[in-house]
Amino acid sequence: MGVKERRAREKEQLRRQILSAARELFVNEGYENxxxxxxxxxxxxxxTMIYLYFKDKADLLDSVCKESLLNxxxxxxxxxxxxxxxxxxxxxxxxxxxxxxxxxxxDYKLTFVIRxxxxxxxxxxxxxxxxxxxxxxxxxxxxxxxQKTFRAVDxxxxxxxxxxxxxxxxxxxxxxxxxxxxxxxxxxDAVINTMIEGLKA
Amino acid sequence: MGVKERRAREKEQLRRQILSAARELFVNEGYENxxxxxxxxxxxxxxTMIYLYFKDKADLLDSVCKESLLNxxxxxxxxxxxxxxxxxxxxxxxxxxxxxxxxxxxDYKLTFVIRxxxxxxxxxxxxxxxxxxxxxxxxxxxxxxxQKTFRAVDxxxxxxxxxxxxxxxxxxxxxxxxxxxxxxxxxxDAVINTMIEGLKA
DNA sequence: TGATATAATTAACATCGTTAAGTTACATTA
DNA sequence: TAATGTAACTTAACGATGTTAATTATATCA
Numbered sequence: 001m002g003v004k005e006r007r008a009r010e011k012e013q014l015r016r017q018i019l020s021a022a023r024e025l026f027v028n029e030g031y032e033n034x035x036x037x038x039x040x041x042x043x044x045x046x047x048t049m050i051y052l053y054f055k056d057k058a059d060l061l062d063s064v065c066k067e068s069l070l071n072x073x074x075x076x077x078x079x080x081x082x083x084x085x086x087x088x089x090x091x092x093x094x095x096x097x098x099x100x101x102x103x104x105x106x107d108y109k110l111t112f113v114i115r116x117x118x119x120x121x122x123x124x125x126x127x128x129x130x131x132x133x134x135x136x137x138x139x140x141x142x143x144x145x146x147q148k149t150f151r152a153v154d155x156x157x158x159x160x161x162x163x164x165x166x167x168x169x170x171x172x173x174x175x176x177x178x179x180x181x182x183x184x185x186x187x188x189d190a191v192i193n194t195m196i197e198g199l200k201a
Numbered sequence: 202m203g204v205k206e207r208r209a210r211e212k213e214q215l216r217r218q219i220l221s222a223a224r225e226l227f228v229n230e231g232y233e234n235x236x237x238x239x240x241x242x243x244x245x246x247x248x249t250m251i252y253l254y255f256k257d258k259a260d261l262l263d264s265v266c267k268e269s270l271l272n273x274x275x276x277x278x279x280x281x282x283x284x285x286x287x288x289x290x291x292x293x294x295x296x297x298x299x300x301x302x303x304x305x306x307x308d309y310k311l312t313f314v315i316r317x318x319x320x321x322x323x324x325x326x327x328x329x330x331x332x333x334x335x336x337x338x339x340x341x342x343x344x345x346x347x348q349k350t351f352r353a354v355d356x357x358x359x360x361x362x363x364x365x366x367x368x369x370x371x372x373x374x375x376x377x378x379x380x381x382x383x384x385x386x387x388x389x390d391a392v393i394n395t396m397i398e399g400l401k402a
Numbered sequence: 403t404g405a406t407a408t409a410a411t412t413a414a415c416a417t418c419g420t421t422a423a424g425t426t427a428c429a430t431t432a
Numbered sequence: 433t434a435a436t437g438t439a440a441c442t443t444a445a446c447g448a449t450g451t452t453a454a455t456t457a458t459a460t461c462a
Contacts, residue, residue, distance in 0.1 A: 030318070032233075032319075154391075160383055160391070161370070161391040163373065165369055165392065166369070167369040167373055168365035169369070171368065172361075175314060176317060182357055187361055190359065194399035197399035198398035198399030
């Protein structure tokens with residue numbers, strides 16, 4: 001009965017092959033400029049084969065994005081360990097978040113801008129990776145309030161506000177690379193530090 | 202010599218007809234889902250006629266966005282008058298900015314997300330409307346610093362940070378309408394007030 | 403070996419942005 | 433008024449796209 005298993009393994013392998021080809025092309029050339037035929041070419045299969053593994057192009061995009069979020073989550077998890085200084089932790093996480101976005105701009109836009117546009121009504125549903133990232137953010141804010149480093153702000157609202165700020169600077173830096181920004185790090189610091197400062201007791 | 206003028210007038214009129222048809226379709230159905238043929242149908246002309254007035258589809262998008270930016274600028278100009286309380290002014294402007302984005306979400310995304318994606322290397326060039334909006338923001342920050350309501354922050358960086366924050370909350374609210382946000386106004390206030398608070402002397 | 407199921411391919415469709423060639427409408431000149 | 437030139441618009445067509453249906457190859461089981 002090992003046949004079935006081997007077949008399943010091969011299928012899974014090909015699925016991953018499609019995914020990684022799609023990812024690379026999406027990231028390097030942009031979702032719009034990548035055709036199903038181009039993806040198929042890259043892995044030396046016929047274009048229509050992809051439809052045996054993914055419903056359509058949007059579904060392919062969706063799967064790529066899920067991977068991206070897992071990546072981001074891992075990056076943040078690494079910072080989670082140290083519980084001694086939650087404020088410092090929050091700052092580091094914010095920087096890591098923005099830097100992740102700048103390191104994988106296409107992934108970031110894909111996940112947080114393009115996908116919601118193509119797949120209406122996805123709201124970081126229960127148990128999703130996005131929800132995990134967000135609840136992790138809440139936990140850190142909560143800890144800052146508990147330690148009275150922050151004043152008694154509403155935890156959820158504050159977490160959302162912080163997310164807004166880092167999301168905004170990430171997207172602006174990605175989308176307007178030619179704008180005469182202040183030095184990139186200086187701007188990121190300004191956004192994060194100003195928010196943190198505004199929350200302190 | 203009135204003939205030339207009449208012809209020019211008619212040309213301009215048709216140009217505006219194209220623009221407003223394109224705007225309506227872009228806004229309602231999304232840039233990607235609108236074809237040149239659909240625009241042409243709407244105004245009962247042949248598709249290729251559009252190319253006599255606009256270089257290509259991206260150019261059409263570009264022109265639509267310029268109009269949007271002018272709209273935003275007008276909205277903000279209204280607040281400019283009162284110079285007495287620059288901080289209050291800044292807060293009001295921030296709220297007006299976000300509310301503009303939420304009122305015309307497709308316009309906003311078109312201008313600040315979709316366009317940069319399709320038209321690389323546009324960086325708020327000299328004399329553009331976008332530059333005006335930004336310099337207006339700088340002026341307000343500068344005034345706050347001068348009045349010593351803000352500490353001696355770098356004006357440009359601070360303006361960019363503020364822009365980041367309002368941009369971020371605008372986009373999150375547009376893109377994830379189903380996320381369990383805090384009450385919309387509460388979140389917007391949190392973002393803006395936290396930033397302002399973080400800048401105070 | 404031959405039947406059967408599954409995987410992958412070929413062919414095709416409708417639609418897209420865009421270009422080139424052709425046609426109409428109209429103001430100007432003879 | 434009739435011929436001419438030109439600007440405005442349309443028709444026809446190209447190559448590329450996402451996707452579906454029909455078809456062929458491949459590998460497993462009897």
